[in-house]
Amino acid sequence: MEQIYLDHAATTPMDRQVIDAMLPVYNEVFGNPSSVHSFGRKARQLLDEARRTMAKSIHANEKEITFTSGGTEADNLALIGTALANQHKGKHIITTTQEHHATLHTVEHLEKQGFDVTYLPVYENGKIAVNDLKEALTDETIIVSIMYVNNETGIIQPIEEIGQLLKEHQAYFHSDAVQAYGLLDIDVKDMGIDMLTVSSHKINGPKGIGFLYAAEDITINAQQFGGEQERKRRPGTENVVGAVGFQKAVELAMENKEERRNLYLNYKNLFLTELEENDISFEINGDHESALASIVNISFPGANVESLLTNFDLSGVAASSGSACTAGSVEPSHVLTAMFGENNECTTNSIRFSFGLFNTTENVEAAARRVAKIVKRLTS
Amino acid sequence: MKSNKDIRVVVGMSGGVDSSVAALLLKEQGYDVVGIFMKNWDDTDEFGVCTATEDFDDVVRVCNQLDIPYYAVNFEKQYWDKVFTYFLDEYKAGRTPNPDVMCNKEIKFKAFLDHAVSLGADYLATGHYAQVRNNDGHYEMLRGVDDNKDQTYFLNQLTEDVLAKVMFPLGHLPKSEVREIAKEHGLVTATKKDSTGICFIGERNFKEFLGEYLPAQPGEMSTLDGIAKGKHDGLMYYTLGQRQGLGIGGAGDPWFVVGKNLKDNILYVEQGYSNESLYSDGLVATDVNWINPDIIQDTFTCTAKFRYRQKDSAVTVTLLENGKVNVVFADRERAITPGQAVVFYDGEVCLGGGTIDEIIKNDQALDYVG
Numbered sequence: 001m002e003q004i005y006l007d008h009a010a011t012t013p014m015d016r017q018v019i020d021a022m023l024p025v026y027n028e029v030f031g032n033p034s035s036v037h038s039f040g041r042k043a044r045q046l047l048d049e050a051r052r053t054m055a056k057s058i059h060a061n062e063k064e065i066t067f068t069s070g071g072t073e074a075d076n077l078a079l080i081g082t083a084l085a086n087q088h089k090g091k092h093i094i095t096t097t098q099e100h101h102a103t104l105h106t107v108e109h110l111e112k113q114g115f116d117v118t119y120l121p122v123y124e125n126g127k128i129a130v131n132d133l134k135e136a137l138t139d140e141t142i143i144v145s146i147m148y149v150n151n152e153t154g155i156i157q158p159i160e161e162i163g164q165l166l167k168e169h170q171a172y173f174h175s176d177a178v179q180a181y182g183l184l185d186i187d188v189k190d191m192g193i194d195m196l197t198v199s200s201h202k203i204n205g206p207k208g209i210g211f212l213y214a215a216e217d218i219t220i221n222a223q224q225f226g227g228e229q230e231r232k233r234r235p236g237t238e239n240v241v242g243a244v245g246f247q248k249a250v251e252l253a254m255e256n257k258e259e260r261r262n263l264y265l266n267y268k269n270l271f272l273t274e275l276e277e278n279d280i281s282f283e284i285n286g287d288h289e290s291a292l293a294s295i296v297n298i299s300f301p302g303a304n305v306e307s308l309l310t311n312f313d314l315s316g317v318a319a320s321s322g323s324a325c326t327a328g329s330v331e332p333s334h335v336l337t338a339m340f341g342e343n344n345e346c347t348t349n350s351i352r353f354s355f356g357l358f359n360t361t362e363n364v365e366a367a368a369r370r371v372a373k374i375v376k377r378l379t380s
Numbered sequence: 381m382k383s384n385k386d387i388r389v390v391v392g393m394s395g396g397v398d399s400s401v402a403a404l405l406l407k408e409q410g411y412d413v414v415g416i417f418m419k420n421w422d423d424t425d426e427f428g429v430c431t432a433t434e435d436f437d438d439v440v441r442v443c444n445q446l447d448i449p450y451y452a453v454n455f456e457k458q459y460w461d462k463v464f465t466y467f468l469d470e471y472k473a474g475r476t477p478n479p480d481v482m483c484n485k486e487i488k489f490k491a492f493l494d495h496a497v498s499l500g501a502d503y504l505a506t507g508h509y510a511q512v513r514n515n516d517g518h519y520e521m522l523r524g525v526d527d528n529k530d531q532t533y534f535l536n537q538l539t540e541d542v543l544a545k546v547m548f549p550l551g552h553l554p555k556s557e558v559r560e561i562a563k564e565h566g567l568v569t570a571t572k573k574d575s576t577g578i579c580f581i582g583e584r585n586f587k588e589f590l591g592e593y594l595p596a597q598p599g600e601m602s603t604l605d606g607i608a609k610g611k612h613d614g615l616m617y618y619t620l621g622q623r624q625g626l627g628i629g630g631a632g633d634p635w636f637v638v639g640k641n642l643k644d645n646i647l648y649v650e651q652g653y654s655n656e657s658l659y660s661d662g663l664v665a666t667d668v669n670w671i672n673p674d675i676i677q678d679t680f681t682c683t684a685k686f687r688y689r690q691k692d693s694a695v696t697v698t699l700l701e702n703g704k705v706n707v708v709f710a711d712r713e714r715a716i717t718p719g720q721a722v723v724f725y726d727g728e729v730c731l732g733g734g735t736i737d738e739i740i741k742n743d744q745a746l747d748y749v750g
Contacts, residue, residue, distance in 0.1 A: 307498050310451045314414065314499060331454075378498060 001316045004367040006271075008202075008356030009151055009179060009295050010320055014245070015204040015357060021248035022206065025241040033238050034229065043240045050247035054211050057250050058196060059187040066212045066230045067243060071178040071199035072102040074212035075145075077234065078174045078195045079106045081220035082143055083115055089170060090140030096120040096128050097338035098150055103176055104334075107145070116140070122338040126155030126286025130162060141171040148180035148196075152322055152335040152352055153286040154295025156180070163192030172218060178202055178210075182253035183261055183293060188213055200242065204357050205249030209242035265293035267355035267364045272296065274368030280375050285336060285350055295354045297336075299346035302379040308351055311374045317367045319353050382502075384410035389503045389547060390496035391415050392488060393442070393450070395435030398507030400442045400569040401558045402549040406505055407446050414499065415443045415450040418492055420459035420483070421580040431582060441568045455491050462486035464580070468593055471616040474640045474750035475719030478534070479578055481733075485537035493545065503547045510535055510730070511551030512543050518672055519543040521730045526554040533688045536723040536733030537669045587617055599645035601626070604638065604657055604748060612647040615640045620749060621658060621715025636715075639748035648748055657748070658715050660741045662708040664700070665722045668734030676731065683725045686716050686736065692725060705734060718750055 005013070025046065031039030033047050048062070055062040068074045083093065095107050097119045107117045118136045120128045128146065137144075144166060149156050159175055166173045174195035177186060181196075182203035188196055195218065199210040214220055214233075226235030253260070275282060275298075285297040300308060305321045312319055322333020332347035340346055355364065391403040393415045406413045417432075417439045424430040436452060443450035463482045470477030488506065496504045508531045509524030519540045524530040538546070550558055562570035575582070581589045590596075596614030603609060609628055612618065617625075622637040626649060638657040639648035650657050663686075670676045678699050683692035684707065694710035707722060716739050723733035738745040 306451070306453045307495065310416075310453075310499055313449065313451070 002363065002366065003316045003318065004363045004370075005358040006317060006319045006353045006355065006364075006367055008358065009154070009352060009354035011201045011207070012204045012356050013358050014206060015249060015252055017252060018205055018245045018248045022241050022245040025244045029240060033240060034227065043238075047238055047240055047243050050243035053247045053250050054198070055213075057186075057254050058181075058198075058213055059189050060213050061216070063231070064213050064216055066214065066233045067238060068210050068212055068234055069208055069239075070201070070210040071100075071176065071197050073234075074197040074199070074210050075100070075102040075174075075176055076106050077212050077220065077223050078197060078214065079103065079143060079145060080110065080223055081233070082172055082174075082195070082214075082218060083110050083113075084221040085219040086142045086172070087115070090138070090142045092116045092118070092138055092140040093143045093145065094118045094120060094133065094136050094141055094171070095145045096122060096147070098122045098126075098128075098152075098335045099145065099147055100151055100176055100178070103145055103147070120146075122335070124286075124339055125290065126150060126153045126339055127157055127290065130158050130165060133162060134165060137169060137171065139170075141169065143174060144171045145174040145176070148175045148177040148184070148186075149292045149295075150286075150335060151179050151295075152333055153297045153339075154179070154291040154352075154354070155286040156184070156290050156292060159193070160191050167192045179292060179295070182250075183257060183264070185257070188215070194218060200246040200249060203249045203253045206242050206245040209239050209246050211246075261293045264355045264359075267359050267361070268293065268296050268353075270361065270364050271353060271355070271368045274365055275372055275375075278369065278372035278376070280372045281379070282375070283346070285346060286339065294356055295352065297350055297352045299350040300375050300379065301345065301349060303349050303375060305348055305351065307378055308349070308374065311378065312351075312371060315370045315374060317370050319351050319371075321351055322347070385412055387502045388412040388414060388500055389505050390499060390501040391505045392492060392507075393417050393439045394507070394575075395438035395442075395569065395572075396507065396575060397559060397562050397567070397569045397572055398509075398550055400438075400507075400567050401561050402505055402507040403442065403448060404446055404561065404565060404567065405549040406547070407448060413446070413448045414501070415439060415446075415448050416492075416496070417450065417452040418487070419452060419454045420456060420463075420487060422456055423580070423582070438569050438572065445565070445567060453492070453495055455487055458491045459483070459487055459580075470719045471590065471594060473719075474615050474642045476619040476717050477719045478721050479580075480534045481537060481721050483579070484535055489535075489538055489542050489546065493542065497545070503545055505547040505549055507550055508535060508548050509550055509555070510548045512546055512548060518674075521671055522551070522728045523725070523730060524548070524551045528689070529555045532725075532730040533685055533721060533723050533733075536721055536730060537667075538671065539669065540671055543671065587613070590616060597645055599647065601628075601647045601649055603650055604648050609635070609649055615642065615645060615647055615750075618647055620717045623653075639746070640750035641748065642750060654714075659712045660709070660716050660739045660746060661712045662706065662740035663716055663722060663736050664738040664740065664745070665705050665707060665734035666703065666737045668703050668705050668732065670732040671730065682731060685723045685725070686713060687720055695724075697724060703734070704737075706740075708740075 029043050031043040033044035051062045051065050054065045111117050120132045172194040176197040178199045181198045194215045196213040201207040222233050229235050283299045336347040389406050389411045393399045417436050419432050463479050466482050467477050467479045493504050509529040510532045511522040513520045513522050523532050598613050601609045601612045618637045626635050628635040633652040635649045635651050638650045681696050684695045696708045698706040718736050720736050721733050722736050724731040739749050
């Protein structure tokens with residue numbers, strides 16, 4: 001039985017070209033970019049090139065890119081780093097109830113340090129309302145952190161409007177763009193984004209690397225201490241080979257953005273059509289028109305997440321749902337709870353399918369047929 | 381006949397050594413083994429830590445060692461409704477319930493079995509020390525060969541159609557050998573301590589735990605003849621035959637709980653391990669389940685256990701109406717306790733069991749046992 005991967009929002013397979021870009025670095029470039037000799041310079045050169053590629057991809061300059069170990073670290077650095085460095089301007093932070101835990105648990109930590117956090121509500125369409133943000137802003141607000149695309153529903157948030165609104169406000173606008181980056185056009189200057197989180201492994205790059213864009217004039221307190229790397233914002237010997245792989249992944253994503261959008265959207269539509277043709281009753285969570293091409297979150301009335309996911313996996317279809325609790329058992333999704341309220345059936349019967357590089361027309365169709373068969377069996 | 385690789389066996393995995401070895405043995409026999417962790421109780425503390433986290437982590441490690449898929453399933457709601465509510469109701473009624481019997485009946489071998497079947501399982505396996513035997517088309521449950529570990533007492537409510545879908549891979553092994561197998565294979569759970577006591581209470585203080593859910597009503601302690609002997613902390617904290625925690629000092633033999641008066645909230649105590657009031661010569665049980673009802677006669681002799689790990693006693697069983705039975709002891713028994721299970725055996729075969737409801741002495745139901 002062919003195993004079919006429909007969980008590209010969790011992580012993606014590496015592109016062959018990414019691996020090919022990394023292998024020579026493994027073989028030939030081992031120097032420490034901080035070293036003052038030819039070995040070090042060689043590594044530094046690669047790192048600088050990678051950084052330039054990152055910067056260009058979001059219309060930033062290269063000094064504004066800090067490499068991190070991934071999205072979680074970038075979120076932590078952005079939120080804690082700027083909160084601590086700017087608390088003299090106020091101690092108020094605004095975020096949303098549907099953020100990734102990398103954001104939610106970080107602001108919870110800041111709450112314990114004496115910061116005030118406002119959590120904007122999320123509506124059934126899966127979006128926050130800019131008006132709610134307007135009303136929540138105070139003179140004390142120093143950070144607004146709103147994800148670009150929700151990782152569970154794929155719903156794109158009104159980032160440009162938020163950016164416009166905040167241009168007149170002291171608060172820094174941070175957006176976790178881990179899901180959006182690679183498929184959507186992002187111009188941080190134009191959009192008024194002050195900080196942006198990006199992760200490599202979501203765009204067919206290697207794991208263990210990501211970056212934080214932070215506009216040049218922002219003061220950030222480092223969260224770890226050591227050498228002078230990353231302009232002291234993120235000490236530690238750099239992951240050069242990771243940066244090179246990440247660079248290749250970014251280049252490919254930028255070159256093929258539109259083509260990928262169309263391709264992934266086709267997969268998604270094909271998947272949904274196949275479900276419909278099999279007479280499966282399902283509902284798409286959130287405003288489907290506002291969803292990222294690659295993600296769909298589907299509620300299957302009468303089923304439950306644990307049975308669905310376990311059955312899917314045993315039949316070779318890999319998908320996922322909201323956050324798994326540490327004991328492995330699936331807790332109601334905090335995102336769907338934010339949208340539909342507690343105890344709404346769809347918080348425990350919804351599955352996220354996300355499409356990408358692994359997929360073909362054939363395997364998407366095959367997966368949809370397997371899914372349909374299981375849903376029928378579990379709900380009949 | 382299907383070969384083992386086409387037979388899917390879902391193993392209920394707790395993160396303990398028994399279920400780990402059960403999965404290992406099935407895997408070695410070539411079955412299509414799937415490990416599933418059940419989460420029945422939320423004891424997440426203020427730091428977000430729950431014991432299930434560590435147990436599931438062990439399940440993950442063992443399953444990865446065995447190269448079998450693993451999943452979790454959450455039955456917190458069913459457990460609360462079917463097991464915990466019963467547990468509290470029994471304590472409220474002054475009895476001493478056995479939640480493990482109810483958990484096996486309602487959760488492990490019902491909700492969990494249904495879940496396993498929905499995953500295409502042909503069998504559900506657990507690490508219980510018991511055996512299933514197909515006797516000419518009839519599924520019987522036999523004691524585990526390790527006398528000291530036999531768990532049929534807790535499984536007495538299983539029915540034949542359930543047993544037809546169940547495997548107990550450890551039933552023929554002594555516990556020491558199970559640990560040995562785990563060690564040989566380097567399973568992370570090989571030296572893990574066995575869980576003790578009631579699963580959802582764990583290592584916590586039982587009295588404190590119960591007090592969180594039921595209001596304790598302290599009252600008088602007295603002998604059956606009404607001689608005051610001090611105060612008790614709440615009837616639910618005591619079980620018949622109990623010696624510890626009474627706080628009665630003085631000369632002579634130690635004191636024991638012999639009964640409860642719910643109406644007046646009095647705990648009865650008497651002196652001496654062999655005090656006459658602790659003895660009885662029969663009982664009436666309710667909710668009796670017979671694993672193979674066809675072989676049960678209206679009146680028959682067999683052996684019975686009244687508590688886990690007790691030796692068997694000879695009894696005569698007479699069926700009454702509404703799933704009740706009358707049980708007469710060959711020799712009088714001490715401290716038979718309402719709420720506990722009575723489980724019947726014919727040699728190695730577990731016939732079934734029920735819940736002890738009334739205690740009989742001289743053809744009369746004892747009125748002082750609660």
